[in-house]
Amino acid sequence: MIDIIYVERDALGYPMTERAFKALPKAEHVIIDSWEDVFYRKNQNFRLQKNSQKLILAVNRSDFLRKGSKNCQSFGADSFYYCSAVKNCICGCEYCYLQGMFGSANLLAFVNTGDCFEELRHLLKAENIGKERKMLLPVTYDNDLYTLEKVFGLVESWADFLAAEKPEGLTVEIRTKCGTKSFAEAAKRAAEYMVFTWSVAPEENIKRFEPRTSPLKSRIDAALHCAGEGLRVRLAFDPLLAVGGDWRKGYADLLTLLAETGLASKVEAAGIGGFRIPSDYLKIMRKNAPESPLAFDRYESKGGTSAYPQEKQAALCKFILQKLAESGVPREKIYVYS
Numbered sequence: 001m002i003d004i005i006y007v008e009r010d011a012l013g014y015p016m017t018e019r020a021f022k023a024l025p026k027a028e029h030v031i032i033d034s035w036e037d038v039f040y041r042k043n044q045n046f047r048l049q050k051n052s053q054k055l056i057l058a059v060n061r062s063d064f065l066r067k068g069s070k071n072c073q074s075f076g077a078d079s080f081y082y083c084s085a086v087k088n089c090i091c092g093c094e095y096c097y098l099q100g101m102f103g104s105a106n107l108l109a110f111v112n113t114g115d116c117f118e119e120l121r122h123l124l125k126a127e128n129i130g131k132e133r134k135m136l137l138p139v140t141y142d143n144d145l146y147t148l149e150k151v152f153g154l155v156e157s158w159a160d161f162l163a164a165e166k167p168e169g170l171t172v173e174i175r176t177k178c179g180t181k182s183f184a185e186a187a188k189r190a191a192e193y194m195v196f197t198w199s200v201a202p203e204e205n206i207k208r209f210e211p212r213t214s215p216l217k218s219r220i221d222a223a224l225h226c227a228g229e230g231l232r233v234r235l236a237f238d239p240l241l242a243v244g245g246d247w248r249k250g251y252a253d254l255l256t257l258l259a260e261t262g263l264a265s266k267v268e269a270a271g272i273g274g275f276r277i278p279s280d281y282l283k284i285m286r287k288n289a290p291e292s293p294l295a296f297d298r299y300e301s302k303g304g305t306s307a308y309p310q311e312k313q314a315a316l317c318k319f320i321l322q323k324l325a326e327s328g329v330p331r332e333k334i335y336v337y338s
């Protein structure tokens with residue numbers, strides 16, 4: 001549980017700040033001048049901080065929206081941007097790039113959501129988004145936003161914004177490993193403009209590599225519930241991990257389960273991609289997790305990105321692609337990152 005909230009003087013009074021204070025009533029408040037003084041402090045230890053994360057509430061004075069990286073899944077959109085209003089995550093996935101991205105494991109949340117929406121209005125115009133040209137905007141990069149919904153209410157804020165603006169051509173993606181369904185009601189009012197993407201993996205991978213996330217069964221239940229409520233649902237098999245002697249069986253069982261529960265036939269798309277990470281982040285990850293077999297697997301570095309050797313990557317994707325097709329997801333709905 002978060003016991004200290006660092007709050008910028010300028011961030012006081014924002015609705016999101018007030019909500020976080022209410023959601024974390026026992027946390028001590030420390031007023032600061034600038035989030036950078038805390039977040040970028042020298043000699044921080046990511047692993048130690050991860051066990052006792054603090055929260056920093058701040059005003060973003062720079063851009064909220066950035067062009068999506070070539071390493072990320074764009075689901076074939078014409079225009080691909082992402083929003084990172086909260087940096088760092090309370091889950092602890094062993095493969096997560098966040099371990100190498102920031103020196104700090106503390107949570108940083110920007111509270112001036114209205115400025116973010118204003119920036120988006122300009123971007124939609126500049127990118128000519130509408131009937132002919134579509135934009136995908138994931139808003140959960142660098143975190144799993146839904147795990148913090150009680151604290152920040154950002155899924156609800158996005159639903160409110162989209163329901164009011166009705167921006168043709170825009171899809172806001174909420175990606176999660178959460179088994180919670182409670183956002184379905186709020187999201188219904190903006191169902192056309194939002195998509196909920198569940199990251200799925202074999203249960204043994206979840207137990208081994210995704211601590212503090214929901215079990216597979218809860219994720220499937222939540223996704224089925226949302227699909228039943230008329231929300232757009234996608235699945236992400238990303239990152240695919242070829243670990244253990246029989247990784248094929250783990251994924252085959254997962255795909256069978258998705259077919260048996262009926263979820264495979266309800267998704268509007270699925271994305272697949274092997275494990276990959278910027279090479280610089282991998283170096284830091286190895287330093288932070290010297291005992292992780294995942295971090296020390298054999299990767300090849302190309303164009304600043306480390307990934308499984310091409311042959312292994314292709315075998316992984318081909319296997320999942322085939323199983324996905326067998327489980328009822330049409331090929332044209334499957335997007336492969338390779």
Ligand code: SF4
Pocket residue numbers: 089090091092093095096097098142143144177213
């Ligand atoms: S849920 Fe996503 S953002 Fe959070 S630790 Fe896992 S991979 Fe990283």
